[in-house]
Structure formats: C-alpha cells, structure tokens
Amino acid sequence: MKNSLQLGIIGGIKVTVHWTFVLLIGWIVFINLRAGSTAENTLWSVLFVLLIFGCVVLHEFGHALAAKRYGIKTRSITLLPIGGLASLESMPEKPKQELIVAVAGPVVNLLIAAILLPFVNPADIFTADSIVAVHAGNLLPNLFSVNIILAVFNMLPAFPMDGGRVLRALLGFKFKRHIATRVAASIGQAISVGFILLGLFFNPFLVFIGIFIFIGAQAEVGSTKTQFMMADFTVKDAMIRDFHTLDYDAPISSAVQLLLNGQEKNFLVMQNGDPAGTLDRNQIIKALSEKGKDGKIAEAMHKSALSFQQNTLLKEAWPKMQLNRQVIAPIYDGDQLVGALDNENILEFVMIKEATEKSQGDHNAVTNFNENKATNIV
Ligand SMILES: [Zn+2]
Numbered sequence: 001m002k003n004s005l006q007l008g009i010i011g012g013i014k015v016t017v018h019w020t021f022v023l024l025i026g027w028i029v030f031i032n033l034r035a036g037s038t039a040e041n042t043l044w045s046v047l048f049v050l051l052i053f054g055c056v057v058l059h060e061f062g063h064a065l066a067a068k069r070y071g072i073k074t075r076s077i078t079l080l081p082i083g084g085l086a087s088l089e090s091m092p093e094k095p096k097q098e099l100i101v102a103v104a105g106p107v108v109n110l111l112i113a114a115i116l117l118p119f120v121n122p123a124d125i126f127t128a129d130s131i132v133a134v135h136a137g138n139l140l141p142n143l144f145s146v147n148i149i150l151a152v153f154n155m156l157p158a159f160p161m162d163g164g165r166v167l168r169a170l171l172g173f174k175f176k177r178h179i180a181t182r183v184a185a186s187i188g189q190a191i192s193v194g195f196i197l198l199g200l201f202f203n204p205f206l207v208f209i210g211i212f213i214f215i216g217a218q219a220e221v222g223s224t225k226t227q228f229m230m231a232d233f234t235v236k237d238a239m240i241r242d243f244h245t246l247d248y249d250a251p252i253s254s255a256v257q258l259l260l261n262g263q264e265k266n267f268l269v270m271q272n273g274d275p276a277g278t279l280d281r282n283q284i285i286k287a288l289s290e291k292g293k294d295g296k297i298a299e300a301m302h303k304s305a306l307s308f309q310q311n312t313l314l315k316e317a318w319p320k321m322q323l324n325r326q327v328i329a330p331i332y333d334g335d336q337l338v339g340a341l342d343n344e345n346i347l348e349f350v351m352i353k354e355a356t357e358k359s360q361g362d363h364n365a366v367t368n369f370n371e372n373k374a375t376n377i378v
C-alpha cells in the first residue's frame with residue numbers, strides 16, 4: 001500500500017503501517033488531554049492501543065499462515081487506523097479452504113484471550129468504557145476484552161470481513177462461487193450501511209469501516225465475476241495477433257508516433273527479435289515529459305519477464321498481470337511469439353462474454369477491474 005512505512009519483514013511478509021496511523025495515536029493523546037489525564041495515564045492509553053494493534057498483526061498472521069498451507073502467499077500486512085489489512089495473493093477458491101483461512105484470524109484473538117485469562121480477574125473485564133480509563137491495573141483485563149470483541153466483531157457476516165468470507169464459503173458449498181460472492185456481498189453491504197448510520201451517531205471509526213466494507217464487497221463481486229467469465233478460456237482466445245512493437249534502441253518519439261497513429265496504448269519492446277519489456281501510454285508520456293522526444297525506450301520501459309504460453313488459462317494469466325502491474329504480455333506457442341495479451345482486450349473479451357450471458361437471462365453482472373486483492377479488515 002502506498003504511503004506506508006515498513007516496520008519489518010516477518011516470515012517473508014512485509015509488515016507496514018499506514019501514515020494515517022499517526023492520526024490515531026494523536027487522537028488518543030488528544031482525548032487524554034481533554035479528559036485531564038496525567039502524562040503517565042496518557043502513556044498507558046497509547047501502550048494499550050499499540051498492544052491492540054499487536055494483536056491485530058497476529059490476527060492477520062493467522063490468515064497468512066492458514067493461506068500458506070494452501071500455497072497462497074501473503075504480500076504484506078498493513079496497519080490502518082481502522083484495523084489490519086492482509087494482502088493475500090489470492091483467496092482459495094475451494095469453500096473449505098476459504099472457511100479455514102477466514103476463521104484463522106478470529107481464532108488467533110480467542111487464543112490470545114485464552115493466554116491472558118490466568119492473569120485476568122473476571123471482575124475487571126469489560127470495565128474500561130473508554131480508552132482514557134486504561135491504566136497499569138486494568139491493562140490486561142481490557143486487552144482480554146478487546147480480543148473477545150475483535151473475534152466477535154470480525155465474525156459478523158459483513159463480507160469481505162472474516163464472517164462474510166465464512167458466509168461465502170458456506171454458500172459456496174451449494175452455489176457457484178460468483179453467486180455465493182454476490183449474496184454474501186449484498187448482505188455485507190446492507191450491514192455496512194448499518195455501520196455507517198450507527199457510526200454517524202456513536203463512533204466515527206464505524207463510518208470508515210462501513211465505507212471500506214461497502215467498496216471492498218463491490219470490488220470482490222467484480223473480480224470474482226471476471227474470473228468466472230474467463231471460465232475455461234485460454235490466453236489464445238483473448239490475445240491479439242495484429243500489433244505493433246517498439247524497438248529497444250529507438251527513441252521515445254517513435255513510441256509517441258505509434259500512440260498517435262492508432263488505437264494501441266500498450267506495446268511490446270523488442271530487442272534482437274525477442275520481447276525485452278513493455279511500454280504503456282503512461283510510461284511514454286512520463287518519459288516524454290522527463291527526457292524529451294530523444295529519450296530512450298530502453299530506459300522508459302517496464303522490464304518484466306512475464307510471458308505466457310498460448311494454452312495458459314486466462315483466469316491464471318490475468319491475476320498475474322494484475323499483480324505485476326503489467327498491461328501487456330508476449331504470448332508464445334513453444335518458443336514462437338504468436339501474439340500479445342493486452343489488458344484492454346481482456347476487458348473487452350470479458351464484456352462480450354458478460355453480454356452473452358446477460359442475453360441468456362443473467363441481469364446482475366457487474367464487471368470491475370480493480371486489483372485482484374483479497375482484503376481482511378479487523
Ligand atoms: Zn481477519
């Protein structure tokens with residue numbers, strides 16, 4: 001995520017904190033000052049919040065480790081003021097696997113609560129009604145309470161929150177994945193509107209969480225639908241065979257010329273007859289403004305090795321292109337270059353498939369080309 005500070009890399013997963021997190025700490029200090037707290041009490045409040053977010057990181061690692069069991073990598077875990085975000089490379093498509101990955105987070109919070117239990121006097125739990133009221137004497141009981149609340153809150157069926165993913169997985173045992181997603185997302189969006197309304201009166205964080213859920217649900221309906229539309233089609237079905245290429249040693253002006261001459265926006269860059277990289281419209285414009293028309297294509301291009309065989313499934317190739325932010329990829333038949341897979345063409349291909357399905361009676365299709373990112377908010 002942009003505007004994030006890296007805290008460290010644990011088990012190959014980048015842990016970062018978003019800059020807006022500073023606002024949360026600032027807010028905690030502010031409400032303490034307003035309540036007339038001592039400096040010591042203010043520090044206890046801040047420590048308490050940091051410990052909560054430590055638990056949130058462990059919660060996200062719960063998801064990440066469960067996903068790892070199924071061969072799914074986690075790119076990063078980001079801390080936001082409203083919770084944690086684990087960017088998994090994908091979500092398992094098998095309902096049982098998604099179920100396990102989704103519950104693994106809340107289970108971690110229950111485990112933390114179980115570990116804290118021996119150090120907690122039952123009379124002290126759920127006692128601090130405000131973060132200002134936390135001090136040395138009630139820190140652990142309140143941390144226990146928070147972990148119980150985190151587990152319960154996350155299990156609300158508000159897709160794409162954990163409980164919503166559990167719901168989709170359960171629906172997935174009976175329905176196709178994109179139908180299960182649509183039902184879970186509708187329920188999630190209804191709950192998110194409830195969060196937003198409640199938040200307006202009681203807690204501004206609920207408003208942000210509500211908005212996050214609403215947008216997240218929409219994006220996942222889109223990407224699940226897109227992958228469903230790609231079904232069993234191969235790269236060969238969607239690739240373009242007629243396309244212009246750019247020469248590695250040529251100046252940017254030749255790319256500008258191609259951009260102006262036709263409809264193509266993304267190009268393969270060739271060196272000695274082989275693709276050496278890709279260049280898209282934004283890169284051409286950027287290079288033109290920074291280096292002028294004599295700038296080198298070789299220096300402006302995206303050097304990526306991502307290429308596919310023509311019999312690769314489209315639903316496998318597309319997420320890889322999204323992850324690598326690569327808008328065009330060379331396609332091979334053996335070692336022969338036979339075409340190019342262009343993001344714009346994939347979009348058109350899916351729209352055509354969608355229109356075909358719509359004409360057969362499905363009127364609820366939504367296509368959204370957001371990054372294919374699995375999100376979990378605590
Ligand atoms: Zn979670």
